[in-house]
Amino acid sequence: MSSRSPRPAPPPENRLAAFLGVFRYSRRALALVWQTSRSLTIGLAVATLVAGVLPAVAAWLGQLIVDAVVAAMERHAETGQVAWWSVLRYVLAEAAVVATIALAQRALSAQQSLLRALLGQKVNVMILEKAGTLSLAQFEDSEFYDKLTRARREASVRPLGLVNKTFGLAQNAISLASFGVLLVQFSPWAPLLLVAGALPVFLSEAKFSGDAFRLFRWRSPQTRMQMYLETVLAREDSIKEVKLFGLEPLLLDRYRRIFDTLYAEDRRLTLRREGWGFALGLLGTLAFYLAYAWVVAETVTGRLTLGEMTMYLMVFRQGQGALSASLTAIGGMYEDNLYLSNLYEYLEQPTPPDAGSLTAGAHPGDGIRFENVGFTYPGAERPALQGISLHLRPGQSLALVGANGSGKTTLIKLLTRLYAPSEGRILLDGSDLQAWDVQALRGRIGVIFQDFVRYQLKVGENLGAGDVAAFEDEARWREAARRGLADDFIAEMPGGYHTQLGRWFQGGQELSGGQWQKVALSRAYMREEADILVLDEPTAAMDAAAEAAVYADFRDHSRDKMTLLISHRFSTVRAADQILVIDGGEILEQGDHASLMAANGRYARLFRLQARGYE
Numbered sequence: 255m256s257s258r259s260p261r262p263a264p265p266p267e268n269r270l271a272a273f274l275g276v277f278r279y280s281r282r283a284l285a286l287v288w289q290t291s292r293s294l295t296i297g298l299a300v301a302t303l304v305a306g307v308l309p310a311v312a313a314w315l316g317q318l319i320v321d322a323v324v325a326a327m328e329r330h331a332e333t334g335q336v337a338w339w340s341v342l343r344y345v346l347a348e349a350a351v352v353a354t355i356a357l358a359q360r361a362l363s364a365q366q367s368l369l370r371a372l373l374g375q376k377v378n379v380m381i382l383e384k385a386g387t388l389s390l391a392q393f394e395d396s397e398f399y400d401k402l403t404r405a406r407r408e409a410s411v412r413p414l415g416l417v418n419k420t421f422g423l424a425q426n427a428i429s430l431a432s433f434g435v436l437l438v439q440f441s442p443w444a445p446l447l448l449v450a451g452a453l454p455v456f457l458s459e460a461k462f463s464g465d466a467f468r469l470f471r472w473r474s475p476q477t478r479m480q481m482y483l484e485t486v487l488a489r490e491d492s493i494k495e496v497k498l499f500g501l502e503p504l505l506l507d508r509y510r511r512i513f514d515t516l517y518a519e520d521r522r523l524t525l526r527r528e529g530w531g532f533a534l535g536l537l538g539t540l541a542f543y544l545a546y547a548w549v550v551a552e553t554v555t556g557r558l559t560l561g562e563m564t565m566y567l568m569v570f571r572q573g574q575g576a577l578s579a580s581l582t583a584i585g586g587m588y589e590d591n592l593y594l595s596n597l598y599e600y601l602e603q604p605t606p607p608d609a610g611s612l613t614a615g616a617h618p619g620d621g622i623r624f625e626n627v628g629f630t631y632p633g634a635e636r637p638a639l640q641g642i643s644l645h646l647r648p649g650q651s652l653a654l655v656g657a658n659g660s661g662k663t664t665l666i667k668l669l670t671r672l673y674a675p676s677e678g679r680i681l682l683d684g685s686d687l688q689a690w691d692v693q694a695l696r697g698r699i700g701v702i703f704q705d706f707v708r709y710q711l712k713v714g715e716n717l718g719a720g721d722v723a724a725f726e727d728e729a730r731w732r733e734a735a736r737r738g739l740a741d742d743f744i745a746e747m748p749g750g751y752h753t754q755l756g757r758w759f760q761g762g763q764e765l766s767g768g769q770w771q772k773v774a775l776s777r778a779y780m781r782e783e784a785d786i787l788v789l790d791e792p793t794a795a796m797d798a799a800a801e802a803a804v805y806a807d808f809r810d811h812s813r814d815k816m817t818l819l820i821s822h823r824f825s826t827v828r829a830a831d832q833i834l835v836i837d838g839g840e841i842l843e844q845g846d847h848a849s850l851m852a853a854n855g856r857y858a859r860l861f862r863l864q865a866r867g868y869e
């Protein structure tokens with residue numbers, strides 16, 4: 255199994271250091287809880303203290319009761335009088351103590367559940383906020399994605415678990431200390447006997463928690479595949495194809511097989527964990543009964559009163575319980591810490607430096623320049639783009655033409671700064687794109703990608719998403735929809751612009767592929783300030799009339815703007831001022847329609863091929 259471990263188990267001499275090292279997150283978890291709610295944290299501490307001290311007080315009162323009963327019985331035998339109050343006052347006191355313990359326990363669980371809700375929300379928000387600061391490249395990195403999934407799946411409940419256990423530990427430690435005070439009066443060896451009995455269980459717990467965590471880490475890719483299969487098998491956007499191709503049994507079988515492998519590992523670990531827990535737990539029981547026999551012997555020989563015997567037995571029993579609970583809590587804390595280490599690893603992912611601060615370029619009006627730009631995707635062997643140079647001035651249009659996978663979308667991703675070029679540079683208005691303030695830069699670009707997002711929100715909000723400042727501005731929605739040719743069909747929807755889209759929510763309407771594309775196009779038009787418009791195959795799903803109308807309008811409205819267009823339709827491409835034919839990431843031909851036709855190269859050949867197809 256260890257062959258699959260990304261981190262092999264440390265050698266024995268480092269185990270202790272590794273074991274202690276994982277506790278470094280306890281302090282941070284406590285700080286997190288403190289920041290989440292001070293009053294609840296203080297409340298927890300107080301309730302913990304009360305619930306910790308009172309059991310020893312109850313045991314001590316138990317002794318007073320028994321001794322008072324014995325004394326009262328003797329007195330009754332001698333004088334015939336009954337001293338009720340001398341006994342009952344202790345009974346009353348014990349009842350009050352037990353009631354207070356119950357109150358403290360309730361207070362603990364109430365505050366814990368409130369804190370759990372607050373903390374879960376806080377950690378989830380932290381995870382999502384961090385996600386917003388990361389680069390696209392990080393999201394595409396599977397190791398990073400693993401961290402994110404693990405953090406989201408587990409870590410939001412772990413900080414409170416850790417804090418609960420810390421408080422539980424404190425409570426048990428207080429109880430133990432107070433029991434210890436009572437026990438030492440019997441014999442200093444007695445507390446030692448208890449500790450010796452419980453230690454082996456603790457060691458085995460710590461070992462198995464570490465194993466469980468390593469399993470959890472190894473499995474990340476499998477668990478992710480499981481989650482993915484669940485999505486494919488049960489989501490409306492994939493179920494259509496899954497059904498038609500009859501993929502259910504195949505995917506379900508794969509899903510089952512993953513479970514079976516994971517279950518076999520779980521089973522092995524659980525059986526070993528519980529088996530060892532039982533065997534080593536017997537040592538604790540043995541220690542307890544040794545102490546029991548000892549106390550009984552001392553009472554029989556008259557060294558202890560009956561009351562003391564009762565108290566010591568209670569203290570032994572409760573003490574042993576508290577001790578094993580503490581040790582299990584420490585084991586659990588170790589486990590929580592391991593999981594938290596994953597959360598913090600994620601939260602501490604370096605955020606790409608966002609050094610740029612320019613809001614205007616050195617030569618306003620210069621437009622976009624690519625200077626010998628090259629780009630290789632992280633982990634890829636071949637560059638996706640190489641030696642790209644071009645210049646696009648305000649008012650000009652550029653069309654990118656090339657086979658699938660030739661690098662067209664990659665060029666757009668570089669222009670929108672989703673990635674940084676690996677070679678060369680891109681200038682906007684004479685200044686390097688990387689030097690621009692990212693908000694200012696993105697404010698100038700209106701873009702629709704091939705795989706635009708279909709938000710399960712109102713249709714109006716789907717347009718508003720193009721400009722956060724006008725997210726709910728209905729007048730702007732209408733204007734954008736008109737330009738994107740979406741206004742006609744939106745007007746016919748049951749709730750107009752307020753119609754819910756998608757199937758996830760009640761009353762949600764589904765749109766056709768072409769309608770969705772019109773929504774996406776309108777979304778790009780929401781960016782009124784944008785002077786760079788990028789359309790990555792925006793009309794592939796539209797009917798011919800709609801496409802012609804889109805481009806007529808597009809040309810009208812983009813006279814002073816820069817437009818970049820990716821299309822496989824030459825009827826659309828031919829009107830562009832510049833056409834870039836890309837092949838294998840490099841520029842093959844560059845020029846306008848007339849010059850490319852005259853050159854009689856790849857462009858001319860493809861153009862004629864397509865024109866013939868339409869005849």
Ligand SMILES: Nc1ncnc2c1ncn2[C@@H]1O[C@H](COP(=O)(O)OP(=O)(O)OP(=O)(O)O)[C@@H](O)[C@H]1O
Nearest residue numbers: 394631634638656657658659660661662663664665
């Ligand atoms: N996120 C990514 N990570 C790694 N490689 C990628 C990524 N996206 C694209 N590629 C690779 O980069 C190359 C260029 O892809 P790109 O999406 O730019 O092509 P395209 O010209 O837009 O194709 P299409 O016409 O099919 O949309 C392809 O070989 C593709 O496999």
